[in-house]
Amino acid sequence: MIVLGIETSCDECSAAVVRDGREILSNVIATQIELHKPYQGVVPELASRLHTEWIAQVVEAAIAQAGLGKGDIDAVAVTSRPGLLGSLLVGVSFAKCFATALHIPFIGIDHIRAHLYASQIENPLEYPYLGVLVSGGHTVICRVESYDKVDVLGTTIDDAIGEAFDKVAKFYDLGFPGGVVIDRLSKSGDPNAFLFPGPTLDRTEHPYDMSYSGLKTAVINQKDKFRNGDAPDTPENIAASFQRQAVGILMRRVRKALKDTGLMRVSAGGGVAANSLLRSELKDLEKGGYTVTFPSLKLCTDNGAMVAGLGYMYLKDGFHDDSSLSASARVSAFKKA
Ligand code: KG4
Ligand code: ZN
Numbered sequence: 001m002i003v004l005g006i007e008t009s010c011d012e013c014s015a016a017v018v019r020d021g022r023e024i025l026s027n028v029i030a031t032q033i034e035l036h037k038p039y040q041g042v043v044p045e046l047a048s049r050l051h052t053e054w055i056a057q058v059v060e061a062a063i064a065q066a067g068l069g070k071g072d073i074d075a076v077a078v079t080s081r082p083g084l085l086g087s088l089l090v091g092v093s094f095a096k097c098f099a100t101a102l103h104i105p106f107i108g109i110d111h112i113r114a115h116l117y118a119s120q121i122e123n124p125l126e127y128p129y130l131g132v133l134v135s136g137g138h139t140v141i142c143r144v145e146s147y148d149k150v151d152v153l154g155t156t157i158d159d160a161i162g163e164a165f166d167k168v169a170k171f172y173d174l175g176f177p178g179g180v181v182i183d184r185l186s187k188s189g190d191p192n193a194f195l196f197p198g199p200t201l202d203r204t205e206h207p208y209d210m211s212y213s214g215l216k217t218a219v220i221n222q223k224d225k226f227r228n229g230d231a232p233d234t235p236e237n238i239a240a241s242f243q244r245q246a247v248g249i250l251m252r253r254v255r256k257a258l259k260d261t262g263l264m265r266v267s268a269g270g271g272v273a274a275n276s277l278l279r280s281e282l283k284d285l286e287k288g289g290y291t292v293t294f295p296s297l298k299l300c301t302d303n304g305a306m307v308a309g310l311g312y313m314y315l316k317d318g319f320h321d322d323s324s325l326s327a328s329a330r331v332s333a334f335k336k337a
Helices: 033-039 044-065 085-102 111-122 161-171 178-186 213-221 235-261 276-288 304-316
Strands: 002-007 012-019 023-031 075-081 106-110 129-134 139-144 150-155 265-269 291-293
Touching: 002 044, 002 085, 002 304, 012 044, 012 304, 023 044, 023 304, 033 044, 044 085, 075 085, 075 111, 075 304, 085 106, 106 111, 106 304, 111 129, 111 139, 111 265, 111 304, 129 235, 139 235, 150 235, 161 178, 161 213, 161 235, 178 235, 178 276, 213 235, 235 276, 265 276, 276 291
Parallel strands: 002 075, 075 106, 129 265, 265 291
Antiparallel strands: 002 012, 012 023, 129 139, 139 150
């Protein structure tokens, strides 16, 4: 089955063609980063307008790069929730029209599940496993039972981890997108130059929950209070010290969740799963006998291939949507148990 995957939930306009859920024939990602850069953040109205202008060409390019024609596509999968409503609507409307014109099925896909599924395309991992979903909008530790069944163990109670990266970078004018810049600057910084605090969240009823607003506030408003001796106050040192604690907050909960659940497999996904420190700390778990997978860098951030990959799983099991499919800005079926 050849599935066309469409992703327009935020600022990447992407389409991919994937055969049988595993073989990526094309994965075109037209990023709007340069156009949002002057505002140091994604401007929703601009994002949806650009998706409207680009979507047809992006889909055409994906089909052509796959060496196929429109008639070879068997089904369409499209991100329908959560995300920026105007942006989601462009993808959903396009997918519906495309599928209806070709008399093929289509299905709406949850963006968060797609991020969690992304690593399965390249490195299939046996269920169940501990899922670590880290993006600009979400921070979730969960038990993944199947492509469709996910039990949330912990989430951020305020800012998402990627949002914290982006806000710190914006405040210090380090560049956009913040996560990528902080990751790069950290490589030449001292992670102990500032000893930023992590949350004391040992609330027994929610032991896997996280918080990033305290760390963000400490880095932005109280930097000097946490300076370690006379460590130089450089962007590299601020970045490295922030990144150490941002990843530390997550990893402490991941380690606890692994211990408590007895799960021996871990898989990460989402834009922040591209972070080099997080990748190396997750990889370190292998020393303790755990199996760890994460997507290649291209499949961490928003892309159509993960949507086509997960879409294939639903379609193969007989699920599809009808013309009533709409877009939703909010997370629907991804709540804490
Ligand atoms: O998954 P994604 O592309 O979009 C959402 O669904 O949110 O994630 C985007 C987030 C942004 O916050 C970006 O700063 C962050 O992922 N990000 C990174 C890195 N690359 C992207 N954060 C830390 N280190 C990176 N290398
Ligand atoms: Zn995303």
